[in-house]
Amino acid sequence: MKTYNQISTVSIIGSGNVATALGIALINSGINIIEVFSPNINNSKLLADKVDCNYVESIEELNSISDLYIIATPDKEISNVISKLKHIQGIIVHTSGGQSSEILHDFNRSGVFYPLQTFTKNKSVDFKRVPICIEGSDGATSDLLIQLANKISNNVVVLNSEQRQYLHLTAVTVNNFSNLLYYHAQNVLDEKGIDFSLLHPLVQETGHKIREVNPEEAQTGPARRNDVSTIEKHLALLGQYPEFKEIYKLLSDQIIRKYHG
Amino acid sequence: MKTYNQISTVSIIGSGNVATALGIALINSGINIIEVFSPNINNSKLLADKVDCNYVESIEELNSISDLYIIATPDKEISNVISKLKHIQGIIVHTSGGQSSEILHDFNRSGVFYPLQTFTKNKSVDFKRVPICIEGSDGATSDLLIQLANKISNNVVVLNSEQRQYLHLTAVTVNNFSNLLYYHAQNVLDEKGIDFSLLHPLVQETGHKIREVNPEEAQTGPARRNDVSTIEKHLALLGQYPEFKEIYKLLSDQIIRKYHG
Numbered sequence: 001m002k003t004y005n006q007i008s009t010v011s012i013i014g015s016g017n018v019a020t021a022l023g024i025a026l027i028n029s030g031i032n033i034i035e036v037f038s039p040n041i042n043n044s045k046l047l048a049d050k051v052d053c054n055y056v057e058s059i060e061e062l063n064s065i066s067d068l069y070i071i072a073t074p075d076k077e078i079s080n081v082i083s084k085l086k087h088i089q090g091i092i093v094h095t096s097g098g099q100s101s102e103i104l105h106d107f108n109r110s111g112v113f114y115p116l117q118t119f120t121k122n123k124s125v126d127f128k129r130v131p132i133c134i135e136g137s138d139g140a141t142s143d144l145l146i147q148l149a150n151k152i153s154n155n156v157v158v159l160n161s162e163q164r165q166y167l168h169l170t171a172v173t174v175n176n177f178s179n180l181l182y183y184h185a186q187n188v189l190d191e192k193g194i195d196f197s198l199l200h201p202l203v204q205e206t207g208h209k210i211r212e213v214n215p216e217e218a219q220t221g222p223a224r225r226n227d228v229s230t231i232e233k234h235l236a237l238l239g240q241y242p243e244f245k246e247i248y249k250l251l252s253d254q255i256i257r258k259y260h261g
Numbered sequence: 262m263k264t265y266n267q268i269s270t271v272s273i274i275g276s277g278n279v280a281t282a283l284g285i286a287l288i289n290s291g292i293n294i295i296e297v298f299s300p301n302i303n304n305s306k307l308l309a310d311k312v313d314c315n316y317v318e319s320i321e322e323l324n325s326i327s328d329l330y331i332i333a334t335p336d337k338e339i340s341n342v343i344s345k346l347k348h349i350q351g352i353i354v355h356t357s358g359g360q361s362s363e364i365l366h367d368f369n370r371s372g373v374f375y376p377l378q379t380f381t382k383n384k385s386v387d388f389k390r391v392p393i394c395i396e397g398s399d400g401a402t403s404d405l406l407i408q409l410a411n412k413i414s415n416n417v418v419v420l421n422s423e424q425r426q427y428l429h430l431t432a433v434t435v436n437n438f439s440n441l442l443y444y445h446a447q448n449v450l451d452e453k454g455i456d457f458s459l460l461h462p463l464v465q466e467t468g469h470k471i472r473e474v475n476p477e478e479a480q481t482g483p484a485r486r487n488d489v490s491t492i493e494k495h496l497a498l499l500g501q502y503p504e505f506k507e508i509y510k511l512l513s514d515q516i517i518r519k520y521h522g
Contacts, residue, residue, distance in 0.1 A: 221436065
């Protein structure tokens with residue numbers, strides 16, 4: 001079993017948004033990325049270019065002596081990747097919010113390195129502000145992963161698998177579901193000839209407000225005031241938008257029950 | 262009927278968050294606020310102090326010669342206010358997203374002056390970035406209101422009442438409903454011993470992203486990928502949170518139908 005007191009060399013498996021954002025943050029912090037593997041050779045090349053390393057064309061070609069192997073693939077590919085990495089000696093981590101650490105327990109040293117952010121191609125993110133959630137198979141491994149995470153982020157926390165799964169679930173909620181609300185809003189505004197960008201400042205402020213006021217206190221609006229006449233007017237306006245209407249009704253009902261129930 | 266080529270003097274009816282934010286923005290732009298009325302005398306005093314003017318203790322005491330009367334009360338009080346302002350000569354506007362301009366049609370000159378933002382006491386907002394939606398009873402009145410709005414905001418638009426009501430509905434959606442999502446997230450994280458502030462960077466990025474990528478393209482997550490196994494895991498984790506679970510289910514179903522239906 002390999003022993004070391006810091007992680008210096010890294011292999012990356014995957015070439016999507018997380019692999020790319022993480023790879024760039026790591027080399028910017030002086031970490032040596034040895035190699036990249038991804039079933040998508042074109043993406044492998046692009047990422048290898050960005051992080052100034054080689055790419056390998058099959059997973060079996062990955063070297064066995066990197067300090068750390070980062071699996072940044074879609075969740076459903078992780079178990080397949082794992083089955084082909086039996087030869088490695090370093091620490092192996094996945095980057096998934098939703099997967100338990102147990103799936104890596106066949107390895108001597110393993111863990112989770114979960115960056116909590118939404119990454120988009122061609123839109124850079126300030127990694128220093130991205131929370132990184134760490135879990136290690138043992139104390140020494142945790143310490144090495146924390147040390148590495150601290151090089152690229154100012155916001156490193158240790159969470160167990162259950163906590164991370166809840167955090168992932170809430171991340172889905174505040175990101176994916178808010179985005180669906182934005183989609184419904186834009187769709188209606190487009191059809192009424194109203195510029196969606198009018199909502200941008202409100203969207204920003206809504207997100208900023210919860211840094212100072214907790215969401216329970218920050219709640220405002222017709223449902224918060226139990227203003228049934230406005231709610232009914234809005235439901236009528238949504239007559240042609242049954243899915244939007246269903247969301248409007250459910251969420252308004254919940255707010256009314258919470259504050260006036 | 263009073264005629265003039267700009268609005269110089271203003272009376273404010275109301276003393277809540279909108280009245281206060283608007284009053285401060287107006288005096289900062291050199292507008293002369295003559296007086297404030299609100300049934301809540303304490304709040305009247307506070308606002309009068311902030312905008313350096315007098316307050317009156319009954320609505321009938323309001324002078325009749327201000328260029329503009331701004332009704333910034335809760336929606337349900339507007340018609341009562343209107344009934345007591347028959348003596349005025351200036352333009353009268355309300356600031357409500359949800360109310361039609363028709364309720365002011367007994368006045369010679371009237372309109373709507375709707376600032377699209379969420380205002381919180383003791384949290385200042387940069388008014389220059391707040392969209393102001395204008396509607397006037399006639400072209401000359403519109404022009405005067407636009408001119409005034411341009412003094413305090415860089416984002417002034419003319420909308421008719423139907424458009425403004427749809428905009429208000431979507432504002433409720435992206436603000437109040439996103440905030441309910443934040444509330445459910447915080448509630449679960451608190452109970453699992455996880456710091457809600459870990460989600461702040463993701464919330465900010467979610468809001469910022471739609472300035473560059475439209476929400477339809479920005480959508481990511483388990484439902485977007487039709488990753489049924491993660492969705493079922495999340496629904497199981499939400500067993501103790503039936504309301505949160507109901508939202509999770511509805512919104513995931515809608516995303517799946519939209520992208521995989």
